[in-house]
Amino acid sequence: MNERGVHTMQKEYQAIIVGSGPAGAACAKALKNEGVEVLVIEKDKLPRNKTCSGVLFGQTQVLLDQYFGGLPPGDVYCDPKIIKAENILEWNKERGFSTYVWELPKDGQSFPQDFYNVWRSKFDYWLLNESGVAYRDGCKFNDYSIENGKVKVEVSRNDKENIDLYCSYLIGADGGESRLRPLLDPSFMKIEQVCAVYQAYYRFSDMGSLEDAHWYVFLEPQIGEVISAVSRKDDFLTLCVGGFKGRSLKKSMEDFKNLLAKNFQVALKDMERNEGCVIKMAPPYLGKDNIILTGEAAGMLYLNGEGMSAAIDSGYRAGKAVAQGIKKGGKVLEIYGKEIEGILNHMKLCVEKMHFFAV
Numbered sequence: 418m419n420e421r422g423v424h425t426m427q428k429e430y431q432a433i434i435v436g437s438g439p440a441g442a443a444c445a446k447a448l449k450n451e452g453v454e455v456l457v458i459e460k461d462k463l464p465r466n467k468t469c470s471g472v473l474f475g476q477t478q479v480l481l482d483q484y485f486g487g488l489p490p491g492d493v494y495c496d497p498k499i500i501k502a503e504n505i506l507e508w509n510k511e512r513g514f515s516t517y518v519w520e521l522p523k524d525g526q527s528f529p530q531d532f533y534n535v536w537r538s539k540f541d542y543w544l545l546n547e548s549g550v551a552y553r554d555g556c557k558f559n560d561y562s563i564e565n566g567k568v569k570v571e572v573s574r575n576d577k578e579n580i581d582l583y584c585s586y587l588i589g590a591d592g593g594e595s596r597l598r599p600l601l602d603p604s605f606m607k608i609e610q611v612c613a614v615y616q617a618y619y620r621f622s623d624m625g626s627l628e629d630a631h632w633y634v635f636l637e638p639q640i641g642e643v644i645s646a647v648s649r650k651d652d653f654l655t656l657c658v659g660g661f662k663g664r665s666l667k668k669s670m671e672d673f674k675n676l677l678a679k680n681f682q683v684a685l686k687d688m689e690r691n692e693g694c695v696i697k698m699a700p701p702y703l704g705k706d707n708i709i710l711t712g713e714a715a716g717m718l719y720l721n722g723e724g725m726s727a728a729i730d731s732g733y734r735a736g737k738a739v740a741q742g743i744k745k746g747g748k749v750l751e752i753y754g755k756e757i758e759g760i761l762n763h764m765k766l767c768v769e770k771m772h773f774f775a776v
């Protein structure tokens with residue numbers, strides 16, 4: 418119901434995508450390429466922030482070239498623009514520094530070793546606009562039902578007006594805290610392995626012995642069960658800590674700041690902003706009937722949280738599968754399942770080979 422007590426009815430779309438992150442934008446791009454009429458709905462006002470280190474790893478760059486025709490324009494990047502793979506270092510009290518491998522070759526293909534440092538707010542907004550589709554921000558997905566063979570999508574606009582939208586296919590690209598996934602897959606709410614992540618942007622007077630254009634990671638159980646990291650983005654040192662449910666991440670952040678001050682003489686000043694999110698170690702789940710999930714909502718994430726490539730790739734492939742279903746009447750979930758076999762295999766490889774947990 419809206420403020421006057423009536424639902425606002427809206428036009429029907431062939432596909433509606435929930436979420437304007439990399440998965441949603443890539444899905445939109447694939448659908449648009451195939452001439453499908455699509456609407457993206459996003460709960461936040463755009464451009465929106467996303468808890469993320471904001472690094473475009475090599476595979477992401479290759480996918481951007483393949484699906485979007487190139488890399489983003491200049492204003493999307495932060496300074497330093499490039500972090501070389503060899504400058505991602507793990508530090509340990511006993512062993513000192515060692516190179517930390519963040520990205521593995523996929524299906525025998527190696528990727529560029531210069532990684533790009535971006536602001537997620539700007540990157541995601543660029544990606545969405547590049548898809549060329551219509552979108553509504555401040556528009557939150559609440560629920561869906563099936564009505565006369567169509568998907569009725571219930572959304573609220575700016576937390577006030579309730580609107581019913583209709584579509585043939587509903588695509589959930591609503592991230593790790595998906596609203597759509599538990600409606601299809603109730604086990605999602607019962608997942609035990611949940612990590613919380615807390616990230617803060619500090620002004621600083623001295624980076625101490627930390628070198629610029631480097632990314633430092635720490636696997637220190639006393640700070641958190643999940644990898645901690647520090648790197649520079651423009652005028653800020655970005656500090657990230659994470660742990661399993663129940664750990665106080667405010668305390669972890671204080672411990673991390675102390676470690677950086679004591680061992681590297683880092684001098685931080687005031688905090689500009691902070692953000693956080695949870696990462697559910699959810700198994701892949703692709704959807705049901707005409708409701709498709711993609712990106713992190715579908716569990717598509719390469720450890721160590723190198724998620725943008727999995728999101729872009731799975732999003733694009735979901736869009737292709739839906740377009741094929743609309744145009745040729747194929748079974749979308751079957752087509753999509755085949756399309757993402759390579760992603761699922763790479764996820765398994767990453768779980769085997771990467772180290773992300775400090776315990």
Ligand SMILES: Cc1cc2nc3c(=O)[nH]c(=O)nc-3n(C[C@H](O)[C@H](O)[C@H](O)COP(=O)(O)OP(=O)(O)OC[C@H]3O[C@@H](n4cnc5c(N)ncnc54)[C@H](O)[C@@H]3O)c2cc1C
Nearest residue numbers: 436438439440460469470471472558591592712713724725
């Ligand atoms: C601390 C941290 C650091 C990371 N660093 C990197 C990195 O450097 N490089 C990298 O590649 N990956 C990184 N990742 C992973 C990456 O951020 C995610 O994997 C990626 O953003 C997933 O993309 P997505 O499109 O699936 O979801 P998201 O980017 O989360 O987008 C989902 C969108 O859906 C919207 N939404 C949610 N619910 C609703 C609703 N009910 N209605 C409407 N809209 C909704 C959200 O507002 C959001 O805009 C990091 C993750 C974390 C936590």
